[in-house]
Amino acid sequence: YYTRTTFEFRCGALEAAQDALGGGGRYDGLALTLGGDPTPALGFAIGTERTIAAIKETGAASTSAGDDERVAVVVMPLVEEARDLSLKAVSVLRSAGVPSDLGIPGRSAKAQLRSASRLGAHAAVLIGGDEIEENFVTVRFLRAKGEGSAPDQERCAVDELAGLLGRARTTK
Structure with a gap:
């Protein structure tokens, strides 16, 4: 047939x-x-x-979920036009060995940040209209409950993400 x-x-x-x-x-x-x-x-x-x-x-996938296997960073496309830059950001992070995930376009920043917290991510990369226009991303460092007040934010180019997040893990 x-x-x-x-x-x-x-x-x-x-x-x-x-x-x-x-x-x-x-x-x-x-x-x-x-x-x-x-x-x-x-x-x-x-x-x-x-x-x-x-x-x-x-051995293509691990059967246990240890701390080192959690998603460390969630890349959040805040507008539909952020798709390409978001995919590039995830690619840069994964190539550098940073466990990362891609948020769902169309969901609010608040909803995506809640999801990132549930995943145990320590940072979120926000990509909206301003970021696309100015060719940078906003990195928000997430805190667990009881770790202080408002989260820190930094801006950087997509190609600098892995370095920034690597430094942040050792200093924050």
């Missing part, structure tokens, strides 16, 4: 008979075969159990 292109992805760490994690292809004649109109189609499937086995076998 496949026509033309087909594909399969495998994990070499699993036994050869069980190494296919998923696959798919073109199904252009399938609708016609089932009594419908000729319809171009494509599809794919992923084997959940095999994917989990591959993750465990390769």
